[in-house]
Amino acid sequence: MADQRSLGNRLLGLFIVLPEGPDALKRRLLAYFPHIDFQHLNLLDLLRIPLQLLWLILVIPPGQRPPPPGQRLRAGLRRGLGGSLRRGWQGLRAGLARRLSLSGFFEHLELDKVSEKMLQRPLWRHRLSRYLTIGLAAAVIVMCITTPFTLLSQALFVVVMWIAALWIRRIPGHLATMVLVALSVTASSRYLWWRFNFTLNWDDLLDLTLGLGLLAAEVYAWLVLLLGYIQTAWPLQREAARLPDNPDDWPTVDIYIPTYNEPLGVVRPTIYAAQGIDWPRDKINIYLLDDGKRDAFRDFAEEVGVHYMTRTDNSHAKAGNLNHAMGKTGGEFIAIFDCDHIPTRSFLQNSVGWFLKDSKLALIQTPHHFFSPDPFERNLGNFGKVPNENELFYGLIQDGNDTWDATFFCGSCAIIRRAPLEQIGGIAVETVTEDAHTSLRLHRLGYRSAYLRLPQAAGLATESLSAHVGQRIRWARGMAQIFRIDNPLLGKGLSLGQRLCYSNAMLHFLYGIPRLVFLTAPLAFLLLHSYIIYASAISLLLYVMPHIIHASITNSRNQGKYRHSFWAEVYETALAWYIARPTTVALFAPHKGSFNVTAKGGLVEKEHFDWSISKPYLVLVMLNFIALFAGGGRLFAGPEDEIQTVIINMLWTVYNLTMLGAAMAVAAEARQVRVSHRVGINFPVVLHLENGHLLQGESLDYSEGGLGLKLPAEGLLERGQRLSISLKRGFREFVFPVEVVSTRGDHAGVRFDDLSPAQEKDLVQATFGRADAWLSWGEDREPDRPLRGFLEMASTGMMGYVRLFHHLPPLFDPLVRRLGWLWDFILWLMPRNPVTVR
Amino acid sequence: MRTLALQGINGGAGTTAVTAGLGAALHATGHPVLLIDLSPTNMLGRYFALPWTETAGLAPCLLAERPWHEAAFASEAGVNFVPFGQADPAEAISWLAQRTASEPAWLIHDLAQLALPDDAWVLIDLPCLLPDHLRPLAGQCDHQLRVINPDPASYLQMQQAGALPDAGHYLINRFDPLRTLERDLHDLVQADHAGRVVPTAIHRDEGIREALACRQTVVEAAPHSQATHDLATLAIWLRAHVGQVVENG
Known part of the structure; x- marks a missing residue:
């Protein structure tokens, strides 16, 4: 029987009513205060008990109340703070969506079909009508970009665009994508127009210099965004073409x-x-x-x-x-x-x-x-x-x-x-x-x-990591070289689309310096007190947020399957420093520089932190932390009218620190012990036991040295057992002698005995060479959502700092110990979710 | 109802074990199944725990001019089968030959009388040495499988045995990829008769022999064995393939 009383009542019942005898109280206490030992209370429990009470009353959402002790908990529920908050948020969202009944509205209208039909109207086949429409649309967009607004009208404009984007995002089809792109281009261009016209302080040389630097980086980002839209808004998705039936042809x-x-x-x-x-x-x-x-x-x-x-x-x-x-x-x-x-x-x-x-x-x-x-x-x-x-x-x-x-x-x-x-x-x-x-x-x-x-x-x-960075440096340098000596924007023979696509491929690799500018921009204000964006905090937000939000909504729709939101920033941040110099050199002196071959097939023998690679990032991290402290100082001691600007810059710094943390997480080289790699690849395998029995198994992963197998039942193989396995390739079947090297439940690992070259060839052809070997790659991955992408990125950033601490030289041991202790203490204080007590 | 005739290209190719196992595999996927043993060796029933002492079967019924379905049994799992029964082989075969000569489709007509469900499968186990005048019996079925072993005897016999009927496939049984010769012959048969060989071979699996020792099919005796898996794959292939053939016809 579920307990129908409210949670408050039941908590009250903890202390007042004891109809079920003294054991009931003990059980309830154990259930609701799983982390507190009531036999030996200590002083800090005076803090933990109220915290737990607050947690029980305020945070655990109704509908998911803890069942009375003794009743079975539903699996998967109540796994700590994150879970509860998430459930609360999901509940809120579901409720909102129901109330606004957005999805129902759109399903009814079938906007995707309507929009596809619109695209197929014969009207679009006339050149004149196409040009007229494009001209009209361009005029509207230019107007949207360049009309000065008061803050209030800008706020209205932003909200309308945002709601429109959230609606359009739900409609499948190319037309909706194009509308989202148009919205994003409008928002970003308007931001840039505003930045050029209203945010430069021409009276102060330092402000102007730094401000122009940031603006140049932003123009670069805007350009790459636009070219990216042109490049990827409508992928071709070509299919394989049939060959003639007769192989003689x-x-x-x-x-x-x-x-x-x-x-x-x-x-x-x-x-x-x-x-x-x-x-x-x-x-x-x-x-x-x-x-x-x-x-x-x-x-x-x-x-x-x-x-x-x-x-x-x-x-x-x-x-x-x-x-x-x-x-x-x-x-x-x-x-x-x-x-x-x-x-x-x-x-x-x-x-x-x-x-x-x-x-x-x-x-x-x-x-x-x-x-x-x-x-x-x-x-x-x-x-x-x-x-x-x-x-x-x-x-x-x-x-x-x-x-x-x-x-x-x-x-x-x-x-x-x-x-x-x-x-x-x-x-x-x-x-x-x-x-x-x-x-x-x-x-x-x-x-x-x-x-x-x-x-x-x-x-x-x-x-x-160093080899990876080396490879990217080579690509970046090469692309910059081509841009200089055989610029795709110039010369004969290319269509406009080709010129733009090639240019974007090359411009993309120039991200080094702009990325470094973004990583240091808030320092200008927090440390140097320079107004590089000469505008009020509120107007900055009203212009920059639509730029960021629309770009991220649109990119998440276009690219979500292939890149999660915010990860482009992580990858670029981690490489920015190294790419900045060679690309710049190549732009000015395209014939300098040597060729380096990408090393592959080696091992990372020991877990280590690649200090040499992360050094520049450590400097950036330190600068950003100093800026954060300086910002704290300004909050308390600075003039009151600057507080909003300080907060915005501090948030920006925190964002940059997260990104830098992720870049440092990459620098902590995980150990790589295997000479050949385990590759997840599934195909049926026949096991030939020595007693003549054959079993049907499935491969889980493959490596040059062996196979991980899933067996139909437990206990079928023993360690050290010798057997043969056969794999099919088309109609043919190939046999390989193996030895069982590990067993766990219905899983077993087998190692190939010495294979002859012919057997090795058969093995490669029956595994990596299969036509379907890589077709299902990435199919079971969760789709992107901007918020989740952000959380992935943020937790990676945290991981970076944890690893940094983990690998600090012994000199810092006391500090690390104390911080660890502090962290444990905070965890100890935290409330827990109720548990089941029998 | 779909009818399938199975016949070994030579003696001892394992046709009866395949018939019994395939019946069990089809039954396991939810199809009603009826197996008919037309082979005087009378072995089919042994895969379903039919005791040696049982003499009833198709041949005694036919010779006594009684309806043969009276001799149908059901295994514990629910596979229906009609054993050949104990009768004088020469007498029984000549009776069958005469009957077939006068009415080639007699068995199909008898089956139609039984009004089996639409999704039922009837598997007919034919003796490998089928006299010419019994051939029409196989030809009346929706589909035929010629069971071969990947060994030289089977391969040579294939060259002599004449062409495969249109609605027919070779099925490789007792395939042991560990043996080079078998692997080569397997590939050779596939190449010689491209598109006419069932894509899954039945592996040589000790489980099949052990199952008979326990008077069971391998499907029940060793559910995890490769042979069971092969038979299940064969059942799926037949459902897709013969299903199409019948609908098109």
Whole structure:
């Protein structure tokens, strides 16, 4: 029976009415005050008991009251402060939504269908009506951007736009996306217009200089936002094209696998998988292009039967290596895989079809999929949960580029038509990002490119943070170089869309300095007392909030599947310092700088904090903390009319500190013990026991050394047991001898015995080479919501500071101990949720 | 009602075990099932704990000119089956041949009389050495499976046995991928008869033999075994494949 009395009554009953005997009181006390020992009360319990009472009365929401002692708690309820607050918030939201009945209203109108129909009206086919509408809309937007408002009208304007965005967000379809983009562009442009016209203090040189600096960074952010909308608002989502039924009509393909210093163990699976690609045997040639000129590689190539190629010099690194091979081979198409990108068997059959449909098509790019966590994911422990840095690019940006015929070459997992490539003189060698430059040249000659968003190859992400940073520096520098020596905005042959997409790809990498400006901007006021935004706090909020909110609503809708809100800031913050210098240098001196190869396949042997990487961020953190204290001082001692400005700047500082915390969390390198990576990959496995019994199992994860298996029941295998397992690939079945190395419940880990090269090849082809190996990646991830993205980011920021403390030198031990003690004490004081007492 | 004839390409290919196991697997997915043993070895009932002493069956009934469905049994799990029964093999076979010669679809007509539910499956276990005049009996079924083993004897027999009927597939039974020869023959059969081989082979699993020792099908005796899994996959494949064929026809 549920207790129908109110919580207050029951609490009162704790102390006054005892109808059920003395045991009842004891039970209730134990249930409602689980953390207090009433036999041995101490002085501080005088604080804890009232706190707990307050908690019970005020915070635990009605409807989810603790059941009377002895009754079973519903699972999952009452897990502490966060849970209760969240439930309260959800209840409030649900209530509001019901009362306003927004969703019902929209379902009734079926606005998505209406809007799609509107787009299909014949009216839009007339050029004149299109231009007229665009002109009219542009005029309205310009008016919205440039009309001066009083604060009150601005407030009204903001609220109307915000409500409109919240409504439109619920409507599916392209038209609604476009409206959201228009709203966001209006809000951001209006902010910038206001900043230019009303917020610069021309009377004070320091204010003006710093203010212009911040404004320049904001103009950059605005530009990238706009270009980003153009690029990604309407991704093409191209599908695979069918090949002719008769394989005799299929073209010849050369597969290039360039390598320089990677270990053979990394290259072997790639070669094996390449040999498993479904294509007529006489029309495919695999070339291992070894710039390292290693005998072991030569022997291996000979043993497995692929071509091996070296050259006398190593000029122009990878680009030179590819060009050299191009001169010596003759396939109509060239497929390029980095030596650690393992292709699936369906790679060519899914991709080549488009070349046969479109004779001007020169390039097909497919995603780079990584089955190991990159340093960010490993150090933050969010592999597979939060989309990584890469995913926005291959999930959305390249697909959006495809709409504008501006998909660019990414160096690997791509196919290029030989004739156009020879026409532009091979892979470009002038910059360190030869890939993007090559496709830019192809586009200039009027050739097309395509993007197929089917992950059909997978590889290792960079291992250590420093290597990862090194790789990003190279990309940033290369893009800045292209921007200087072959600027996509200038020159012949490109459409406007292509110019904008390429420009955005390059401008994006210039985020270093603007990001650093944002991270230090509030210091100007808090430390130097400089008004870099010369405006009242309230008007700043009224202009900047719509800019931020609309951008985040729109981006969350466009990008949510591929990047969670606020994570772009985390990734950029962590890299900003390192990218700032090389990009700037490359902009001014594009021919300087050397090429560094991305190291892969190594180990991070010991858990450590990468102090050298995080040093600049430590300085920024300290500056921001000092600013925070200074802000505190200003709150108490400063003039009263500045208080609002102080608060805003302090909030900004806290936001920056969170971001910096996340950047530092990345610097705490988690240990990576495995030589080969565990890759979550599911397929059926047959277990052949020595007594002739066969069992049906399922693989959970794979690594070069072994498999994690799920068995149909517990206790079927023992440690040390030897058996064989077989995997299917198409109709064929391959057998591998294994030894059981671990068992837990219905899970078991098996290690492959020494596999012969032939078996190793079969294994790669039956696992990584499966056509469906990577197709379901990220499907079970939770969709983005701006607020959740913010919470993810904030908790990562906290983690950064915890790790920083964890890794502080011994000198700080006493401080760390005391802070730890303080934290434990606060936790000890905190109220608990009631428990069940029998 | 869908009818499926199973016949081994040579003796001892394991057709009866497949028939019994497939019946149990189809039954496990909720289909009413009737298995009919037309093989004088009279083994089918043994997979459902039919005692040796039981002499009743299809052949004794037919020879006595009684309706054969009187000899139907139901296993503990609910699989219906009609054993061949104890009768003189030569006499029984010649009777069957005469009957088939005069009326090829007699068995199908008899089944129609039973008015089985629409989703019922009737599996008919035919002897491997089927006299020519018994062939029409198989041809009257919705679909046929020729059970083969991935061994040279089976493979050579396949070359002699003549073409597969349109509504028919080869089923590879007792496949042991650990043995190179079996793996090669398995791949060879798949290549020779592309599209005419059931995509799932039934593995050689000790569980099947142990099940018979316990007078059960492997589906009941070893639910986690690969053989059970293969039979379940085969049942799904048949439902999809033969279901289509019947609807199209």
